[in-house]
Amino acid sequence: MEYLIHLAILFTVYAMLGVSLNLVVGYTGLLSLTHAAFYGIGSYTTAILLTQSGVDFFPSVVLGIILTLIASFLIGLVLSKFRDDYYALGSFGFNAIAFAVFLNWQNLTRGPLGIPGISKPELFGIDFSNNFNFLMLVLAFLGLVYLASRFIVNSSFGRVLKSIREDEEAIQVFGYNTLYFKLAVFMIGAGMAAIAGSFFASYITFIDPSGFTLMESVFILVIIILGGLANLRGSVLGALFLILLPEILRFVGFPSSVAAQMRQLVYGLILILLMLYRPQGLLGEYKI
Amino acid sequence: MNALEIKKLVKHFDGVYAVDNLSLAIEKGKIAAVIGPNGSGKTTLINLISGIVPIDSGVVIINGVGARAIKPYNVPAYGITRTFQEVRLFNQMTVIDNILVVLTERNVFGALFEKHSAHHLKRVEEVLIKVGLWEKRSALAQSLSYGQRKLLEIGRALAMDSEVFLLDEPFAGLFPEMLKIMVAAVKDLRASGKTVVLIEHNMDLIRELADHVVVLDSGKLLAEGKSEEVLSRPEVMEAYLGE
Numbered sequence: 287m288e289y290l291i292h293l294a295i296l297f298t299v300y301a302m303l304g305v306s307l308n309l310v311v312g313y314t315g316l317l318s319l320t321h322a323a324f325y326g327i328g329s330y331t332t333a334i335l336l337t338q339s340g341v342d343f344f345p346s347v348v349l350g351i352i353l354t355l356i357a358s359f360l361i362g363l364v365l366s367k368f369r370d371d372y373y374a375l376g377s378f379g380f381n382a383i384a385f386a387v388f389l390n391w392q393n394l395t396r397g398p399l400g401i402p403g404i405s406k407p408e409l410f411g412i413d414f415s416n417n418f419n420f421l422m423l424v425l426a427f428l429g430l431v432y433l434a435s436r437f438i439v440n441s442s443f444g445r446v447l448k449s450i451r452e453d454e455e456a457i458q459v460f461g462y463n464t465l466y467f468k469l470a471v472f473m474i475g476a477g478m479a480a481i482a483g484s485f486f487a488s489y490i491t492f493i494d495p496s497g498f499t500l501m502e503s504v505f506i507l508v509i510i511i512l513g514g515l516a517n518l519r520g521s522v523l524g525a526l527f528l529i530l531l532p533e534i535l536r537f538v539g540f541p542s543s544v545a546a547q548m549r550q551l552v553y554g555l556i557l558i559l560l561m562l563y564r565p566q567g568l569l570g571e572y573k574i
Numbered sequence: 575m576n577a578l579e580i581k582k583l584v585k586h587f588d589g590v591y592a593v594d595n596l597s598l599a600i601e602k603g604k605i606a607a608v609i610g611p612n613g614s615g616k617t618t619l620i621n622l623i624s625g626i627v628p629i630d631s632g633v634v635i636i637n638g639v640g641a642r643a644i645k646p647y648n649v650p651a652y653g654i655t656r657t658f659q660e661v662r663l664f665n666q667m668t669v670i671d672n673i674l675v676v677l678t679e680r681n682v683f684g685a686l687f688e689k690h691s692a693h694h695l696k697r698v699e700e701v702l703i704k705v706g707l708w709e710k711r712s713a714l715a716q717s718l719s720y721g722q723r724k725l726l727e728i729g730r731a732l733a734m735d736s737e738v739f740l741l742d743e744p745f746a747g748l749f750p751e752m753l754k755i756m757v758a759a760v761k762d763l764r765a766s767g768k769t770v771v772l773i774e775h776n777m778d779l780i781r782e783l784a785d786h787v788v789v790l791d792s793g794k795l796l797a798e799g800k801s802e803e804v805l806s807r808p809e810v811m812e813a814y815l816g817e
Contacts, residue, residue: 442678443685445667449675452664459624460676460734461650470682516666572666 291417295489297529298424299482302431304509304521306478311507312515312572313439314471315451317370319503320361320377323384324476326498327354328483333401333493334394343407347484351477358476362469369454381500388495400494404487414488424485431478435518438474447471448516451572512560514570523568531556576635577602577738577769578623583632585615585622585793592618594793596632600786602737605760605770607780607801610790616773617659619790620740624649624656637737647680653737657744659773661723663730665716669707672715672726673698673733697733704762705729706755721752728759739763741772745779757783781805 307321331350335341341349361380368376388395395401406415407423414420438444449457450464458464487493505528513524531553540548566572578600585593593615600606608616621627623634625644633640636652649655664672677694679685702708705725710718715726724744731739744756760783763770774780780787780801787804789797797804804810 438686441686442675442688442690443682445671445675446678446685448667448671449664452666453662455626455646456658456662457664457675458646459626459649459656460730461647461680463645463647463680466682467685 288417291421293529293533295417295421295424295485297525298421298428299486299489300506300509300529301522301525302424302428302482302485303479303506304513304525305428305432305435305518306475306482307506308510308515308518308521309435309438309447309471309478310475312510312517312521312570313444313451314447314468316365316468316472317374318365318377318472318475319374319500319507320380320384321475321479321506322498322500322502323361323381324354324358324479325483325486325502325506326384326388326495327357328480329487329493329498330388330395330401330483331480332484333404333487336404336488337401343405343484343488344409347481350480350484354476354480355473358473359469362472365472366465366468378500378503381498381503385495385499388498395495398494400492401487402492404491404493406488406491420489424489427481427485431481432518432522434474435478438471439516439518443467443470451516508557510567511570512557512567514567516572517567517569520567520569527568575602576600577604577637578771579635580619580623581633581635583619583622583634584630585618585627586630591793593622596790596793596795598788598795598798600738600769600771602637602769603764603767604785605764605772605783606786606788607784608771608773608788608790609775609780610796613792614790615793616790617742618793620656620742620771620773624654624740650734650736654740655731655734655736655738656740657724657727657731657742659742659746661720661727663715663723663726666714668712668714669702669718669726670698670711673701673730676730676733701729701733704732704755704759706752721748724748725752725755728756732759732763736768738769738771741770743773743775745774745776777805 303321303325310316310318328350331353332343332346335346335349336343365373365376389397406420408414412419414423446457446462446467450467454464509524509528510521512527514520535552576599581597583593583596608619610616618627622629625646625648629642633642634644636654639652664675674690674694677697679688699708702711705728707722707726707729710722715723718726728744745753748756760770784801787798787801789804789810797807797810
């Protein structure tokens, strides 16, 4: 049971990351590879505050969101100069910078040693060091993130985001300063990623820079491409699929000497097949 | 009164002048056709007026307001809307959403909390009925035929209710039935006092629709005036119309 709760918590964190990135990539068409940086800022803010200053979990989440909003505003401003492949490359650069900061600002982050001993939240006398309680809490936050995202994509704002994805120059001629819309959705997505980061840090109780590399951004991107671009339920399904698949493959019965490699191989093969025969993802409405 | 005036407008790309010291005026409530051979600067002219490409020098005066630098997102504030030579719709959005999106609040917070009123939905219905696409309202724009896509694009422009409409080859590639719809839409604009600047190659349509014709060559003004007068000039007929 503890194992299933563990998987459910990881799934919930990644579903939150997927839903938030889908606002940026799926709905707005900005191929961002910097989501792990915002996830990392949220994680580190919570980790540092909980271990070094005695601040409670929930204020640390709020501060993580604020710091991420500031970082995403600045990064979004620079990225707004780029389009398409160049946008992806630029965002890649920012993820690399964030990783370098996590790794090298050792006074604050302890660099490669990471930050251990991050505590779990407590609220109204409920102890969230119990994993089931923690799962309920993080599920509630996923629900909030999901509902907020659904509100956004169903609003007129969401319709403008889709038109930016389809033809940014054309929608500008109809009176939209698309910079503001792109910045707004980029910051909203980043803020949501910071929430996921805070929960991850608190749950795992130890973080180090290796959790926030470019590969982590790619993994979140794969979640939404697999689940379906511009489909929020797809992001949740993609997270479920990618968190559970390696676990299911554990039980296939590969010889122990090659089990890890075989799991990676099957994992990769399934992804390739999906991309070949279902390029819009499992529930996607939009093809790149 | 002039709805649109341009004075000494210049645009060059790597030393090649696409629009070269061009000045002209379009009277309010008229249909003006811009003609000329390929590369004469017709589309560049529309792109300059609509802010798609920046002006090198010169001034554009729209409804009496002058501008030396136009940002695309400010174009509706000048009372201008446009269509594109290559149809540019929001392909993976429905027909209704293609129209509704241009009726949305322009600021982020306004758009986030906006609920489209019955007035907006009524406007979308009127426009789609006018261009014959009401039955296709729930289809994705990418699933429409070429002609339907052109009609949706003009519908999107009509929904803006601007004062000046810049239409880049609106009739090209349309079947007769769709052509009738498009011609009727352009005539309706003039009847309601709007100004239309259209780029067109079909001389019969220009004779039927245009009050004023502007002939461009290598970015320069070759001739302009009433359509019968300009189209009967031998040098225009010979050099640009092949008649």
